[in-house]
Amino acid sequence: MTVVYLVTLALLAVGAAAALYRLGKGPTTLDRAVSLDVITSLAMCGAGAYAAVHGDYSDVPILLVLSLLGFVGTVSLARHFPEGDQ
C-alpha cells in the first residue's frame, strides 16, 4: 500500500506541476481560475489518498471545505471577469 501511495502522490504532483505551469503562463484570468480549480481538486485527491492508505478518516471535512473553496474561488473570479479583458 505504501508503494501505491507513493506512486499516487507522484502522479498527483506531476499533474499539479502541469496545472501550476498553466497558472503562471495562462493568457487570461479564466485559465488561471481553471488551473487553480484543478490544483484544489488535486489537493483533495492527495488528502483522500492519505486517508485511504493510513485509514485516518479525520480529514473528510477538509475535502468538503476544499471542494466548496474551489467553487467559490472559481465562480467569483469568473463572475467578476471584465468583458474584453485579455
Added chain:
Amino acid sequence: MSVLDVAAAVCLLLGALLALTAGWGMVRFRATLDRMHVATKPQVLCVLLVLLAMWLRNPTWAAAGPLLIVAVAQIITVSVASYVVARADYRRSGADPGPS
C-alpha cells in the same frame, strides 16, 4: 492484502492517472474552453475514485455518509463552476469562439 485493498489501490492509481491527464491537458490544449473541458472531467472522476478507494478501505455505512456528501458537493460545484467559466469565456470571445 484483501480483495478490497487491491480494489482500493486500483481506484487510487486510476484517480492519479486521471489527475495526470488533467495536468497534461492543461499544458497541451490551446483554448480556454478546451482547457476547461479537459479539466472538469478528471476533477469529478478523480475525486470520486479516491472517495471510492476511501470507502473500500473502510466499507461501512458510517464511513459512506460523509464521503457521499463530499461526492455530491464536488459534482455540483465542479459542474456549476465550469458552466460559469465557460459562459465568461464565451462572452469574452464573442459569438464565434475560435481557437485562440
